[in-house]
Amino acid sequence: MASISLQPKFSLHPNNSILHFHPQNKPQIIFFTRKVKIKTKTKCSSIDPQQQQQKQRESFTRKKKSVIETEKGVDPVGFLTKLGITHKAFAQFLRERYKSLKDLKAEIFTRHLNLQEMASGFEILGTHRHREHRVDYMDWAPGARYCALVGDFNGWSPTTNAAREGLYGHDDYGYWFIILEDKLREGEEPDELYFQQYNYVDDYDKGDSGVTIDEVFQRANDEYWEPGEDRFIKNRFELPAKLYERLFGPNGPQTIEELGEIPDAETRYKAHKELHKDDPPSNLPPFDVIDNGKEYDIFNVVADPAWQEKFRNKKPPLAYWTEIRKGRKAWLKKYSPAIPHGSKYRVYFNTPDGPLERVPAWATFIQPDAEGKQAYAIHWEPPPEYTYKWKHTAIKPPKSLRIYECHVGISGSEPKISSFNDFTEKVPLQLLNSSYVLPHVKRAGYNAIQLIGIVEHKDYFTVGYRVTNFFAVSSRYGTPEDFKRLVDEAHGLGLLVLLDIVHSYSAADEMVGLSRFDGSNDCYFHTGKRGHHKYWGTRMFKYGDLDVLHFLLSNLNWWISEYKIDGFHFHSLASMLYTHNGFASFTGDLEEYCNQYVDNDAVKYLILANEILHALHPNIITIAEDATFYPGLCEPASQGGLGFDYHVNLSASEMWLSLLKNTPDHEWSMSKITSTLLGNKNYADKMLVYAENHNQVAIFSCISKALFEWIKFSSYKYSISGGQSLAEILLTQGNDKAPQSNELLLRGSSLLKMIKLITFTIGGRGYLNFMGNEFGHPKRVEFPMPSNNFSFSLANRCWDLLEKEGVYQDLFRFDKDMMKLDKNEKVLSRGLPNIHHVNDTNMVISYLRGPLLFVFNFHPTDSYERYCIGVDEAGEYQVILNTDERRYGGQGIVKEEQYLQRTISKRVDGLRNCIEVSLPSRTAQVYKLSRILRI
Template identity: 40%
Template structure:
């Protein structure tokens, strides 16, 4: 069964549909315009219309601890505080008058000036704060380093002022036109059971990522968080790199080395909420629950047990926008993945809500102030670096998130295609292989708003975090423990191997703008992800990556890793096919479980049937010669080697003038390159479909 409406068609990314041209959005254009104007009003209110947004977002240069030429100056915003004293190793943790802060103004700014030598590099400190009716110790909100005592578990801020500042060596690489993103976590990147370090990641993991063919890394959990098991989602100190992985200079060295390898670096930015801790975090920082957060029930996240920022407060916007700029200024990151966007966008946080109509994106449940903040943060980031990358994690599908500001959009470069992994896991876990819908699969892989760029992926950390499994483990389960040797013919393993490769190839081939993989999943990392906690005896067994599985040529993990690298090489072989062209459907046959689509000069052919191979199957390709460039059934990729290598398909020889006939074994995919022959051994690709 073919779809003549889209048969052999291709959309050109250079002609992106404008948000205003979407007929479904016509009733809501006034609302989109109102939102854009509101974001502009918020910016004018913050800047007074007289300074650039980047100058407003420079709070990190004013607040916190700094040298000022004569000594040290420390500033903090705490409007409800009645008294603040800096205590630390320099004062024997006692209150001293010479470390007492002075109130600067009616806004609640406090300041302390100290002579050179009063404090020094490595000193620990915190604030002892009092307010009407109470008091307590607090870690400064703008501190750039926080460390935890290994014996007591107590967190303190630390003076970080080495004699020699870090010297950067490598400029950032050019922004990729089709990002191949390697989502990773520094602490779980090593094989030993324990917490990995910035240095280990720089020395051992970065070279693996570059060799695997990825050109972008997405670092999760980079900001300081008191509970390791939160995966970095419950941030406590927004301006501090997590010290459990190493020092600020070691993190800079990691980013510097990544740039030297040609890797773009983005980090996870959690501005959707904050940890509820009071000493380590921002909760009740100055004695009030509403300093940074909403008052009452609205300030408490009902599902995450965390605190919700009040995006209507200028001081909160100052804090968060400055946080965006800080990581770009101080650590030279190339962009951000904004976590938990859905929770920010709606007063109901998206909980228990199935987004089934456009009305839900424009009703009273939408938080205008959060939307304005996201718009301003994207404007700021791209003003600081026009080549920066911003990605929105939103499950609701709100229109306009990844559309430009001039089209009334929020300005993200990409949004995660979160429905794609959900679809894959539903298929492999809940639908019989014989009942998979090929048309439904292609629809899910391509049904994205053409005016908004998306990141496609089969699985991220979300699918395997506590309670879930990696995709391959969901298919193989116990067989992974005993039948993953290279020569295994275990049926569960053969099915899992085949579908693991085919799912990634289909997703990669249909990825309209970017592709992502979670660390280790490219070679079929087994089991699940579980950080040390009381429920697992504080074990690190599942909070690491077993690279030895990938490195062992006697195991099928090695074959999966090799396939992933060969798959990504398709992009490097003909970048225009991915950067310029979108997938166009060639053939769908539900009974045969055949799916064929084109991507520029490539033809992707899939036979998802669990048992039926097809011979002389007709596939329209155009008038050009075709040759296979990738085959999931190759023996080097753990397949059965059923497709003859080095074939050449000439349209018209055994079929129509623009058609070839192929042999597609069951559970196999093949990629053909349509080309015109040049000198022997060379070819010129063509980026069109006749």
């Protein structure tokens, strides 16, 4: 068959790992070795380069227009209008951002079919088993000149499995593609068909059926095909060759220049009809052309209705082809896997600066470097009998979140790195008659766990925030199958599993990770100062690059698709939203959110991430951790927001630390407490609050000590811990071995309960607690590092404290009942509270949330016998939670006969009625309207 020299541009199709076409402006030729069998669809074009450029521009405009049309009802400044905010500069910024986002989507559609494909790179990148007894490997390295896969499966040879110019090569986007064919075992004959497929998962013990390909074709011909219909099956090039010969003759043109002008469709059709008017009838489908008289549809090809009905009723002949598909057992008998399960491998690049080896960017299991040995990827393809089988389905997100934040490595009581299996099985909790951590979380009343430090990172002491390999679970905790079991067990208990994801920066290590991955400095990251975090020594992503977006969006989709993760906590957005990485003073002026320091590409990435995640996985939860309160974090993207479901109030925990360390008890400001806990009132409904999390209980040692001391007193203190938990400050006074007086224990226990209760009930729809803090864990977390001689003494949890009567059991009982309060009364899912009483002199705070009345007396010494608190509804109010009860370690000053209070018809705090309550110092009470009185 004649061919045209205008060659297409190749890249891999995600569905079948076969090359497909991308139009381009300039002719190129891609060479392949003869042994590679590639299925392609041949397409001839008679359009000259100028016409093709015009066609590309029209296609781009059409796709851009389709993006606009599919976003009807979009208002780029909608959330500003809803909040009644007028700010011309920020409104203009939102409009320009919306336009650039549309352009970005249109550009994406020139490379990808849709946004879903944009987030599905894990289906083709990395190593993947192909049914045609081979493994396909693909990676992105535009700066490399040569690529090979080296490992113990090929003797670490950089030439055995390689790709270079003239041998596979790479496409114009810098994606390298390598085929690793399974090795035929000694004494075995190669398959009769080069496209012989094997079923590696289902019916994996199925062997050869004994049916030859000739028998299959004959059966299909006798039972299925109409006479003559199967003529093109054995030789798939016959049909296009015949078509080309009919169009251009047996000696047709060889180039575009020789092709010349082609008549219009009407002329060609009439000439074809005239030429074949005397031909005998054919069993091929009868087509004809009609003219509808419309400019855009002059010729409409239609088929005979009877033939169409016959075609629709005919099922595909798949049953015949499954006869020749063999199972895993037959494959293992005949072939040796190209990369056996558990093989160690790296990717080898030849770059302008010389050869280098890297851990593949899309690898799913990594062995970090140890004892001076370079890290490597581990090919994870366990046999079906060893692959984890999911038992439980994902659960729908609740209306309110009670999150238990965990770090698997420190979840044990022993001084070691705990594993996924330890976390699921081996932490002793005799108090709860359970030997598992996950049931402890469930019985403690939480409905979600949030895992930190799960994604692979080189150094354990960085707590997982200097990520090196974004698609891999950390091998120090176990295998991917172990992690799947953990997630599945959590789902079985009705717990959501949220993952702390770090897309705001990446580790700067070069032997592992993405830094200088292909030898260049701008593969995944910005060059120069912008490519490095201002203080943390990490690399900053180049969010404006389509291939970087492809990597990050696919990474989010991977954790959900592969591990059934229920949501993400996006870590440290301030470091990615601003070129100064958030190290600046914020006054709240909207000008600060649209000036030259805002990374607009990063903002668009977050919008795309939320849009794609919620479209592909409607029940997904996304949480934004941003100390700057970027406007519109939780507003819909269609209204100018970023689309998150929750945002974290980082200032709450900092306030409690500051009050406890720097302010005497009697000088605490009730007004400051309430205003800080509510945060920005415009976004309070979707706020996630905590009294403390890992930022307050772990020392991040990924920075120098001098820098740590500087940041600790800077305005960016929220991101670096002070090294002490609230319990360590209040209960041990910095020395957990020293016995504490009853007075100090009573003060510490009382304040801990009050701090937790007001933080839990005054904020938005989410609350978070760090592992162990539910019972007042007395020690901080300190990971093993050089400064402590790599000690594990503080890198664990003291679960044994729950087995002893005392303050820790008391605190745990209170925390458990506090969670039960939300479960029974739906506190967090109700509207925002009506804070109607804030008295800085008496140090009393009171607010209403639904039918519940919350009253706090923070005064260290003053108690009040008949304190008037305003309520709206007249009736009887019953105490349902009291921090001073003896079973919570309190004094029990308020007796049970005082738990029921009847309202008085007296206007107080602007409300029509009031109740007179007894308020001992440092106590809090929760009342519920149990009976309404009609007056």
